[in-house]
Amino acid sequence: MNVFAHRGYSGMYPENTMLAFREAEKTGCYGIELDVQLTRDGVVVVIHDETLDRVSDKTGFVRDYTYEELKKVNVAHSWGGKHGFQMIPTFEEYCQWVKHTDLVTNVELKTGVYYYEELEKKTVDLIRQYGLTDRILFSSFNHMSIVKTRELAPEIPVGALVEPLGLGNAGYYCHEHGFQCYHPGFKGLDQETVENCKKYDIAVNVWTINDMGALEQIYEWGCDGAFTNYPGIAQAWLHAKEMKY
Numbered sequence: 201m202n203v204f205a206h207r208g209y210s211g212m213y214p215e216n217t218m219l220a221f222r223e224a225e226k227t228g229c230y231g232i233e234l235d236v237q238l239t240r241d242g243v244v245v246v247i248h249d250e251t252l253d254r255v256s257d258k259t260g261f262v263r264d265y266t267y268e269e270l271k272k273v274n275v276a277h278s279w280g281g282k283h284g285f286q287m288i289p290t291f292e293e294y295c296q297w298v299k300h301t302d303l304v305t306n307v308e309l310k311t312g313v314y315y316y317e318e319l320e321k322k323t324v325d326l327i328r329q330y331g332l333t334d335r336i337l338f339s340s341f342n343h344m345s346i347v348k349t350r351e352l353a354p355e356i357p358v359g360a361l362v363e364p365l366g367l368g369n370a371g372y373y374c375h376e377h378g379f380q381c382y383h384p385g386f387k388g389l390d391q392e393t394v395e396n397c398k399k400y401d402i403a404v405n406v407w408t409i410n411d412m413g414a415l416e417q418i419y420e421w422g423c424d425g426a427f428t429n430y431p432g433i434a435q436a437w438l439h440a441k442e443m444k445y
Contacts, residue, residue, distance in 0.1 A: 201418070202230035202425040203434045204306055206408050207248060211429035214276040215255065216246045217286040218297065228439075229431040231304035231337075236291050236323055238316040243267040244291040244323055247275070250313050254278075256288075263314060291323060295330040304335045306405075306427075308361065309349070312341035320348040327356070339383050350378055359383040359405060366393060371400035381405055381424075386414050394421045409434065 208220025209227070216234055224232055235248040240263060252258045252265075257277040262270070267290065276286035291307075298305060307327075309319060327336050338349045339359035346358040359381030360367075360374055366388025367373060374382050374397070381403040384393070389406060397404045405425030406418050415434055418426060419441065428434045 201423060201438060202304075202405070203227075203431050203438060204231045204233045204304075204405065204425055204427045205229050205431035206233050206427040206429050207235070208232060209429075209431055211410065212432075214279055214283055214286045216248055216289070217275060217283075218289050218293065219276075219283060219286055221294065221297070224431050225301055225303060227432040227435045229303075229435050230425070231306060232298070233306040233308065233427050234294065235308045235310050236319065237262050237310045238319050238322070239267045239270060240264055241266045242318070242322070244319070244326060245270060246289045246291055246294055248310070250310065261314075263316070292326050292330075295326055295332060298335075299330045299332060304337065305332070306337045306339055306359070309338060309340040309342070309345040311345045315342070320345055321352060324349060324352045324356075327353070337381065339381070343377070343379075346379065347377070357381060359403075361407075362388070364388050368393075369396060371397035371402045374402045375400035383407060383427075386418065389418070389421075389423075391421050394423060398422070412437065 205224030207215035209224040213220040213223050234246050236244050251261050255275045256273045258273045270288050274285045276283040336356050339361045340346050341361045357380040360379045361383040364385040364387050366384045370382045382397050383405050386406050403424040407427040409415050409426040409428045
């Protein structure tokens with residue numbers, strides 16, 4: 201089972217920052233999950249929420265700021281100074297760094313609330329520019345976005361993100377639409393759904409696994425991946441588990 205650091209090592213460091221990504225790599229995890237959006241001037245940036253309010257010292261929508269303006273935003277604000285000033289990274293900055301690692305990156309396209317024009321194309325262009333197509337997985341709650349990335353880059357696999365209640369007959373759904381992966385929340389998942397996905401050769405990567413009971417359960421079900429805020433703990437448990445066999 202593969203461990204993805206959810207927004208980087210976000211349980212210990214400010215989420216979706218280069219600090220969180222670098223610390224995640226040190227755990228030996230399989231990959232990193234991050235979120236992309238566009239600034240007012242069309243720069244692909246890495247941030248989860250559509251607004252700055254929760255994670256930073258500013259307010260308002262990401263899309264209403266230029267990148268130069270966003271460079272002044274501290275997304276470590278809620279950590280009480282523990283991690284100093286952490287800037288919102290551009291996706292290009294991330295690509296420049298990750299190309300020198302062995303990490304696989306799950307890029308979540310944040311188009312489910314606001315549909316950014318050209319986000320899919322701009323993101324694919326950067327991935328190609330840095331030679332990362334063989335180490336990328338796209339996902340989105342807006343399944344039209346992953347259909348679009350399949351058109352732009354058919355060589356890059358995609359995952360259908362779904363809301364917490366999950367989706368019935370998920371394996372068939374993904375198979376019919378050319379999606380290689382199914383990304384459910386843990387609460388909406390059961391063994392029957394995992395088996396349905398296996399029937400259609402669809403990988404199951406589960407979010408967000410932050411307790412040992414959930415980690416053990418999805419391992420027993422035979423899931424393919426876990427998104428977690430604590431990749432160090434999950435990776436250590438997985439290593440110990442597999443050493444027994």
